[in-house]
Amino acid sequence: MIHNPVLRGFEPDPVILRVGDDFYIATSTFEWYPGVRIHHSRDLVNWRALGGVLDSRHLLDLTGVPDSGGIWAPGLSYADGLFHLVFTVVDTYAEGWKDLPNYVTTAPSVQGPWSDPVPLHGRGFDVSLFHDDDGRSWLLNMRFDWRPDRDMFAGIELQEYDRGTGSLLGEPRTISVGTAAGVAEGPHLYKKDGWYYLVHAEGGTGYEHGAAVARSRDLFGPYQPDPAGPLLTSRHDPSLELQKAGHCSLVRTSTDEWYAAHITARPYAERGRCVLGRETALQPVTWTEDGWPRIKGGVPAVTVPAPALAAAPVPPEPVTDRFDGLGPQWSTLRRPPTPDWIEAAPGRLRLHGGQSPVGRRAPSLVARRVTASRCTFETRLTFLPRTSDHLAGLTAYYNTRNWHYLYVTAEDDGSPVLTALSCAAGELTAHPVRIPLRPGLPVVLRAELDGPALRFSYSCDDDETGPHSLPLDLDATVLSDEHADEFHDGQLRVLGFTGAMLGLWAQDLDGTGVHADFAYATYQEDHA
Incomplete structure (x- = not known):
């Protein structure tokens, strides 16, 4: 069938x-x-x-x-x-x-x-x-x-x-x-x-x-x-x-x-x-x-009913990708995956920071399609931000005006911090969560889609009590065609024709040169 x-x-x-x-x-x-x-x-x-x-x-x-x-x-x-x-x-x-x-x-x-x-x-x-x-x-x-x-x-x-x-x-x-x-x-x-x-x-x-x-x-x-x-x-x-x-x-x-x-x-x-x-x-x-x-x-x-043809099974896609190259499940936003901003090697995907979330020329986002209403996406990030203009992490993304972002950045004194940001129809929400991190210590980031709900969690290598859920109740339905459509004064402004993506994102807003390393990406559907 x-x-x-x-x-x-x-x-x-x-x-x-x-x-x-x-x-x-x-x-x-x-x-x-x-x-x-x-x-x-x-x-x-x-x-x-x-x-x-x-x-x-x-x-x-x-x-x-x-x-x-x-x-x-x-x-x-x-x-x-x-x-x-x-x-x-x-x-x-x-x-x-x-x-x-x-x-x-x-x-x-x-x-x-x-x-x-x-x-x-x-x-x-x-x-x-x-x-x-x-x-x-x-x-x-x-x-x-x-x-x-x-x-x-x-x-x-x-x-x-x-x-x-x-x-x-x-x-x-x-x-x-x-x-x-x-x-x-x-x-x-x-x-x-x-x-x-x-x-x-x-x-x-x-x-x-x-x-x-x-x-x-x-x-x-x-x-x-x-x-x-x-x-x-x-x-x-x-x-x-x-x-x-x-x-x-x-x-x-x-x-x-x-x-x-x-x-x-x-x-x-x-x-x-x-x-x-x-x-x-x-x-x-x-x-x-x-x-x-x-x-x-x-x-x-x-x-x-299927046609009367011999069955031709295909191998399942691996749940975890350790980036021995960039497989067909991945897409990049508005620019091809050239070595000037993305480097894939076994055990490391390095993203050189790109434009802001609204940038349409050189964003640094690599993402995969969400294929089930209940699924999880996890990665291990190593990142050394120097200022608040340096960001890297995990995103649940629809377009430049609709996304949720769990990311590492730097406080005013340069110390790293984990926080979250959302955008719905272009309106930014900075969530009141700021988790101090040890400089240079990898952090595991996780997104869980549960139908209309999205939850973020994290764990650190030196913390045996994780993962820790962020106290945020995020709306996954902003990542939809219907929410993305925008009309103003009867005129079409934005269309929603794509679908939700889960991805790895990095920004270098001051242009001083910063990169983020992702050790793996795990995507798993929940069929329960």
């Missing part, structure tokens, strides 16, 4: 692809490196993280992108013996404007090397490539219209793409404006039995989210929506365990079975906040006698 979500935690906008016996899912990464995460499976049940595609500034520059900007909804396809990745880098999205450069890169293997990205256009986002059986290829995207008196979601565009030159041909054509649900985006095109099937997201990214399908005998339409309604949605049933279902892509197995990869979310309360962000799930797809794809009931199921 397939147990959903198959990719847990912050893994949205899945595009699924089969090449031979191998299945790949690519997901959005927004402001995090490496850009575009890839997972691999041979049976659709067991998935292994391969890491990210866009792993250097040569391939992707995220300097200064806004929270939940950066990489939106990539498209992954295969033709001519090459993987083709198309992606949007969202540089601006607020106050009615969007700057949306789109690129294409190719590689002989999904693990690279990837070619220099070639710019395509900036008319919209959620790009994907469709390779027709006549040898021609087509780029799809939603069309963004900035004009205040227009619907900014102006329909689904199609334009020919020349695989040989990596360039666009002719003029774009609008092939669909979606359904009455509105917000047509995330398009993917498929061909079966002489029909072109357009699958796209609709209804926005929240609890009204869904996926629709339309078909045409002609590539350019007109496309007739499925008269049965949405292919998939949770919008009509708040009791479903999997909410926000939509944004589908389809795959056909070697055993001629079809599946849809889609977004979903698991709120902690009915229609509540989703700390785990938007996740990836799979649903079987059947075809009606008159040629429409259907998901049972049009709703997402937690457990579904």
